[in-house]
Amino acid sequence: MRGNILHGDGKRWAAALAVASAVILPFISVLSADDFWMGEDELRDAFAGTTIDGHYSDGRYFTERYRVDMGLEYNEGPREASGHWSVVSGTFCTIYENDPTGGCFRVARVGKNCFEFYFVTRSEVQAEEREFGKPGWTARGWIKGRKATCQDEPIV
Known part of the structure; x- marks a missing residue:
């Protein structure tokens, strides 16, 4: 089914995005706390x-x-x-x-x-x-x- 983003490659893309967010977001919040x-x-x-x-x-x-x-x-x-x-x-x-x-x-x-x-x-x-x-x-x-x-x- 082509319209579903969470099908096949879409699931892998969503999983990669979730992992990247979990790794990057803590560093962004630390940087902005120091810059505050x-x-x-x-x-x-x-x-x-x-x-x-x-x-x-x-x-x-x-x-x-x-x-x-x-x-x-x-x-x-x-x-x-x-x-x-x-x-x-x-x-x-x-x-x-x-x-x-x-x-x-x-x-x-x-x-x-x-x-x-x-x-x-x-x-x-x-x-x-x-x-x-x-x-x-x-x-x-x-x-x-x-x-x-x-x-x-x-x-x-």
């Missing part, structure tokens, strides 16, 4: 000298300015903090003076002007020693003054 995170140079280039607006997973909004001299200013409503930022072992760290709420994050660019921040550890030392587990989604941000490209862009 921004690299150290990308992090520096994206954030040095910029200000981002963003929101946390609980809906709170914030603004954070990353100076070229590695200093930072943070504002979340009435709360303000200053400190420094750094890039350590593939993480983007925001460390505040006299405030333990900073930390180091893996960052994914999910649009032309949309970044997702995933918490991995509280300190640069832990990041340097790679003492962190699976990153947890923490916040989304975009460069201030440019159109945000996040899916849940705030209504202005």
Whole structure:
């Protein structure tokens, strides 16, 4: 019967395709998982000298300015903090003076002007020693003054 793809040679073709998919697909997913995170140079280039607006997973909004001299200013409503930022072992760290709420994050660019921040550890030392587990989604941000490209862009 000619019209049935799973007859004769069609069965062999389908079996070969299934085997090839089983061998190749795991490698593709590993490659895309590695490519998901921004690299150290990308992090520096994206954030040095910029200000981002963003929101946390609980809906709170914030603004954070990353100076070229590695200093930072943070504002979340009435709360303000200053400190420094750094890039350590593939993480983007925001460390505040006299405030333990900073930390180091893996960052994914999910649009032309949309970044997702995933918490991995509280300190640069832990990041340097790679003492962190699976990153947890923490916040989304975009460069201030440019159109945000996040899916849940705030209504202005």
